[in-house]
Amino acid sequence: MSVAQTEPVLKETTREIVTAWERTTSSRRLYTVIGIILIAIGFVGSVQYADEANAGHFFERLPHLFDFLQWLIPNDWNDVWRALFDRASPLDNGSEAYDFAAGRVYVWGDFYIPEYFELMITTLNIAILSTIVGFLFAVPLAFMSARNITPSPAIRFGARRICEFLRAFPELVFAGLFAAILSAGPVPAIFAIILHTIGALGKLFYEIIENIDMKPDEGVRSVGGTRLERIRFAALPQVLPNLISYGLLRLEINVRASTIIGAVGGGGIGEELRLAISRGFGAKTLALLLLLFLTIIAVDQLSAWMRKKLVGEHQFLLAH
Amino acid sequence: MFELKQVSRVFGRKTAVDSVSFAIPAGQMVGVIGRSGAGKSTLMRMLNRLTDPTSGSIVFDGLEVSALKGSALRSWHRDCAMIFQQFNLVPRLDVLTNVMLGRLNHRSSMMSVLGLFSREERIMAIAALERLGIEQTALQPAGTLSGGQQQRVAIARALMQQPKVLLADEPIASLDPMNAKIVMDALRDINEREGITVITNLHTLDTARAYCQRIIGMAGGRVVFDGTPAELTTEAVNRIYGADGAIDETMTSTAINLVPSPKPVAAGVLVSAVH
Ligand SMILES: Nc1ncnc2c1ncn2[C@@H]1O[C@H](COP(=O)(O)OP(=O)(O)O)[C@@H](O)[C@H]1O
Ligand SMILES: [Mg+2]
Numbered sequence: 001m002s003v004a005q006t007e008p009v010l011k012e013t014t015r016e017i018v019t020a021w022e023r024t025t026s027s028r029r030l031y032t033v034i035g036i037i038l039i040a041i042g043f044v045g046s047v048q049y050a051d052e053a054n055a056g057h058f059f060e061r062l063p064h065l066f067d068f069l070q071w072l073i074p075n076d077w078n079d080v081w082r083a084l085f086d087r088a089s090p091l092d093n094g095s096e097a098y099d100f101a102a103g104r105v106y107v108w109g110d111f112y113i114p115e116y117f118e119l120m121i122t123t124l125n126i127a128i129l130s131t132i133v134g135f136l137f138a139v140p141l142a143f144m145s146a147r148n149i150t151p152s153p154a155i156r157f158g159a160r161r162i163c164e165f166l167r168a169f170p171e172l173v174f175a176g177l178f179a180a181i182l183s184a185g186p187v188p189a190i191f192a193i194i195l196h197t198i199g200a201l202g203k204l205f206y207e208i209i210e211n212i213d214m215k216p217d218e219g220v221r222s223v224g225g226t227r228l229e230r231i232r233f234a235a236l237p238q239v240l241p242n243l244i245s246y247g248l249l250r251l252e253i254n255v256r257a258s259t260i261i262g263a264v265g266g267g268g269i270g271e272e273l274r275l276a277i278s279r280g281f282g283a284k285t286l287a288l289l290l291l292l293f294l295t296i297i298a299v300d301q302l303s304a305w306m307r308k309k310l311v312g313e314h315q316f317l318l319a320h
Numbered sequence: 321m322f323e324l325k326q327v328s329r330v331f332g333r334k335t336a337v338d339s340v341s342f343a344i345p346a347g348q349m350v351g352v353i354g355r356s357g358a359g360k361s362t363l364m365r366m367l368n369r370l371t372d373p374t375s376g377s378i379v380f381d382g383l384e385v386s387a388l389k390g391s392a393l394r395s396w397h398r399d400c401a402m403i404f405q406q407f408n409l410v411p412r413l414d415v416l417t418n419v420m421l422g423r424l425n426h427r428s429s430m431m432s433v434l435g436l437f438s439r440e441e442r443i444m445a446i447a448a449l450e451r452l453g454i455e456q457t458a459l460q461p462a463g464t465l466s467g468g469q470q471q472r473v474a475i476a477r478a479l480m481q482q483p484k485v486l487l488a489d490e491p492i493a494s495l496d497p498m499n500a501k502i503v504m505d506a507l508r509d510i511n512e513r514e515g516i517t518v519i520t521n522l523h524t525l526d527t528a529r530a531y532c533q534r535i536i537g538m539a540g541g542r543v544v545f546d547g548t549p550a551e552l553t554t555e556a557v558n559r560i561y562g563a564d565g566a567i568d569e570t571m572t573s574t575a576i577n578l579v580p581s582p583k584p585v586a587a588g589v590l591v592s593a594v595h
Binding site: 215216218219220221222223224225226228229233234237238 | 407
């Protein structure tokens with residue numbers, strides 16, 4: 001018996017479907033292979049490029065990484081706590097490496113906020129303020145970008161391009177630009193993070209909005225509600241928990257962004273960290289890293305907890 | 321008085337409603353029946369203007385409904401209330417707010433966006449809920465109510481609009497027989513008490529016979545029957561549901577008449593609170 005005979009006779013339509021499937025599968029495989037090759041080339045290329053940009057010193061210097069870590073080790077481990085809480089160090093010899101007590105920010109009488117906590121608050125403040133402002137601008141832009149809310153293609157196009165533009169540049173680029181105009185400090189950092197936040201949240205938000213159930217909207221439309229009323233009463237209640245949840249996630253990201261911008265002149269804890277590292281102040285660097293680490297963990301935990309509460313409630317309300 | 325002249329609606333190549341003409345005098349309770357896909361929902365939505373007619377004219381008391389735009393159209397939405405099979409409430413908002421949404425077109429947009437409903441409106445909303453026997457749910461999120469309760473909230477919202485016409489698109493299709501009876505009784509009560517024209521799509525013949533003074537039968541987008549329940553003969557039923565003659569009325573029945581009425585909602589309890 002030949003192979004051809006055992007093959008069942010296929011109906012015309014079945015055969016068409018099978019061929020179409022085979023065709024798409026083989027082209028999909030081809031794309032996968034091409035994709036993997038491209039990624040491999042890109043990876044090797046970018047490593048080499050980064051090395052060259054480092055004037056070829058990256059691989060050469062790799063063994064010296066340990067040298068870098070050496071200076072970090074303080075002469076007295078207790079200095080880390082002293083640096084963190086601005087207590088005087090017994091090693092204080094008048095140099096900047098040990099002038100822990102000098103940074104105290106007196107609030108009332110003998111009560112003071114340690115310098116690093118104050119700087120951390122500055123950084124957190126930049127992040128919180130710019131997340132809130134960015135959020136407030138992202139929401140209307142997202143409604144203007146959503147197909148189910150805004151019928152005008154021109155408005156949608158405009159709103160989406162604005163978000164894309166703002167998202168395209170990292171905070172650092174905006175920060176550099178604003179620093180040139182407004183001089184260095186927290187204000188350009190705030191503007192920079194706000195702009196990037198609007199772009200990032202606007203995009204996420206409009207996708208959430210486009211996925212809402214339109215039946216409540218039709219209900220509000222059927223009583224004669226205006227577009228604003230339809231957004232307020234039919235769309236917003238559906239999306240608000242999700243929007244806030246993404247806003248909190250953005251806050252986490254913005255705490256990091258605001259630290260980094262600080263390091264390049266935006267003030268706050270980032271700047272202090274860069275100074276401590278560049279001058280080789282081991283105890284100070286460790287104190288700053290510890291504080292930063294604990295703060296980021298705290299922000300992450302807090303926002304995760306709040307998001308869980310929000311989404312949990314959301315699920316409860318959707319259950320009929 | 322509703323007057324439709326040659327009203328059609330086309331979706332792509334599909335004619336959902338095909339040159340429909342009829343007139344409905346004020347205060348009538350009309351049932352629209354027909355197979356799924358006959359164009360009943362599309363017809364309803366055109367009356368309310370949630371969907372625009374492709375051609376033809378819809379006139380209500382001299383008002384050219386089919387030509388309305390902007391705020392005049394929103395006023396028409398207010399005057400021509402609609403309730404839906406899937407209720408279309410806002411599940412996250414509490415029941416009272418959902419009912420007060422019926423006042424949106426009676427007030428300034430800025431006030432309502434800020435959520436500022438007046439004390440009178442709250443009282444009115446509670447009265448409407450009492451009339452439908454669900455005032456105890458007022459503070460719950462609407463999404464947590466049962467289907468029958470949600471439909472009653474939707475009717476309360478419609479009452480708040482103080483409409484001239486009440487449209488209902490399959491209002492009882494997702495309800496159990498007992499809730500179906502409560503909802504149908506409420507619609508009849510609104511029709512009789514306030515004299516509001518009620519037009520409702522129904523998928524059960526016996527409900528249409530029991531509640532409506534007039535029945536309009538649709539098939540393939542056209543009106544193929546228009547008369548009283550008494551005139552709806554087996555022959556007419558076959559014209560509406562298909563000529564195979566195999567339609568047994570009890571098959572489409574939700575048997576609501578077999579369920580002992582739990583409490584006469586249409587009488588006693590109901591106080592005309594809104595008007
Ligand atoms: N928005 C729409 N887009 C395309 N076709 C539609 C739309 N709405 C309804 N139709 C079509 O119009 C016909 C009538 O639908 P409908 O009015 O919902 O019927 P019924 O309510 O009697 O079941 C159906 O064939 C349906 O597929
Ligand atoms: Mg329908």
